[in-house]
Amino acid sequence: MECQNARSLIPSYLDGELTQAQAGPLRQHLLDCQPCRGSAQDGKNLKRWFAASEPVAVPAGFAARVARRALQGDTGEFPPSLAAPRAEEERGRMLRFVLTCTAAAAALLFVLSLGMRQLALPHSDRMLADSSPQLSRAIQELDRLNAAERKQKRAELDAVKTKPKAGPDAPLESGKKP
Amino acid sequence: MQPRLMEREAPDDTCLVDEVLGGSQASFQLLVERYEQRIFNLIRHYTRNPVEIEDLAQETFLKAFRRLASFQRQSSFYTWLYRIAVNTILDSLKRRGRSPVQAVEDLEAVPAAPSAASPSPSATLEREEIARITQEVLEGLPEIFRTVLVLREYEDMAYQDIADLLGISIGTVESRLFRARARFKERLLQKHPEFGNES
Numbered sequence: 268m269e270c271q272n273a274r275s276l277i278p279s280y281l282d283g284e285l286t287q288a289q290a291g292p293l294r295q296h297l298l299d300c301q302p303c304r305g306s307a308q309d310g311k312n313l314k315r316w317f318a319a320s321e322p323v324a325v326p327a328g329f330a331a332r333v334a335r336r337a338l339q340g341d342t343g344e345f346p347p348s349l350a351a352p353r354a355e356e357e358r359g360r361m362l363r364f365v366l367t368c369t370a371a372a373a374a375l376l377f378v379l380s381l382g383m384r385q386l387a388l389p390h391s392d393r394m395l396a397d398s399s400p401q402l403s404r405a406i407q408e409l410d411r412l413n414a415a416e417r418k419q420k421r422a423e424l425d426a427v428k429t430k431p432k433a434g435p436d437a438p439l440e441s442g443k444k445p
Numbered sequence: 446m447q448p449r450l451m452e453r454e455a456p457d458d459t460c461l462v463d464e465v466l467g468g469s470q471a472s473f474q475l476l477v478e479r480y481e482q483r484i485f486n487l488i489r490h491y492t493r494n495p496v497e498i499e500d501l502a503q504e505t506f507l508k509a510f511r512r513l514a515s516f517q518r519q520s521s522f523y524t525w526l527y528r529i530a531v532n533t534i535l536d537s538l539k540r541r542g543r544s545p546v547q548a549v550e551d552l553e554a555v556p557a558a559p560s561a562a563s564p565s566p567s568a569t570l571e572r573e574e575i576a577r578i579t580q581e582v583l584e585g586l587p588e589i590f591r592t593v594l595v596l597r598e599y600e601d602m603a604y605q606d607i608a609d610l611l612g613i614s615i616g617t618v619e620s621r622l623f624r625a626r627a628r629f630k631e632r633l634l635q636k637h638p639e640f641g642n643e644s
């Protein structure tokens with residue numbers, strides 16, 4: 268093998284890209300030829316700069332988060348099954364529900380008090396409801412919120428039941444959603 | 446490579462892909478868990494910011510999910526995922542205007558300078574210190590050179606796989622690697638002349 272040929276093969280050789288048939292003669296040439304051996308050593312030196320460094324830390328729960336987002340994005344709906352439900356999420360869901368109810372109740376009270384003040388003397392529920400469109404709107408709103416909440420719970424229950432393959436945390440997933 | 450233990454006991458990638466296509470979030474989570482470390486390690490060679498690393502990793506997996514139906518199974522799932530990761534990284538570099546402006550052809554036309562002896566990290570240098578210097582040098586290289594070096598040296602990819610991944614010929618991989626190494630050496634010596642006197 269000639270030096271020129273050897274030199275052109277050295278990078279591939281160091282990268283493990285040569286077949287045995289190609290590598291054999293090159294190895295022999297490197298044994299016999301000091302300058303080419305130097306060139307191979309040079310290539311090896313450069314490779315030492317690429318020693319593996321510490322792996323990057325993957326944040327805890329990354330895969331669960333990404334999988335949840337992926338499935339959410341796909342359907343555009345609520346997560347079909349929270350394969351690994353996390354406590355803070357459950358708390359968040361509960362909190363949202365409580366806040367919604369509180370807000371609705373506060374609105375109802377406010378409207379109610381307005382209604383009471385504006386009406387001279389409300390004697391019955393019937394009269395109150397009839398005479399205050401704002402109040403009935405507030406009640407309707409509350410009903411709507413409750414219905415939406417029920418629907419969401421049902422959807423989640425269904426999703427759990429029809430989940431094709433149970434994840435490791437699936438047994439934790441019962442219908443006991445807030 | 447992934448530990449063999451895992452391959453033996455866990456469902457293989459194609460099974461998981463089928464389950465994901467059938468709507469299984471748990472199976473997608475398994476796929477992400479299987480490759481998240483390698484994807485994070487890959488991205489780290491392009492940005493050191495942990496938030497950016499996580500964002501790019503997430504973007505990679507979400508894109509993979511959306512395109513899963515187009516996964517042809519001629520290549521391995523990982524190769525396919527990898528291509529998405531590399532493209533996501535390169536797109537992001539472009540978006541942020543951090544990709545060097547030179548055109549690929551210009552870079553490939555420039556002959557590699559006849560090189561001095563390659564500096565070798567001195568024996569006393571800590572592994573992390575070597576990694577830091579290399580990272581610093583890589584960051585100054587045009588993206589096409591950085592990418593072939595990362596894929597070849599860190600990811601240990603075969604020329605053929607790099608060629609497939611980047612959509613270039615094996616010959617181009619070889620010549621690009623050759624130039625990339627010459628540039629790397631040159632820049633390393635510029636930044637750290639102290640390594641130039643090593644044997």
Ligand SMILES: [Zn+2]
Nearest residue numbers: 270273300303
């Ligand atoms: Zn020779």
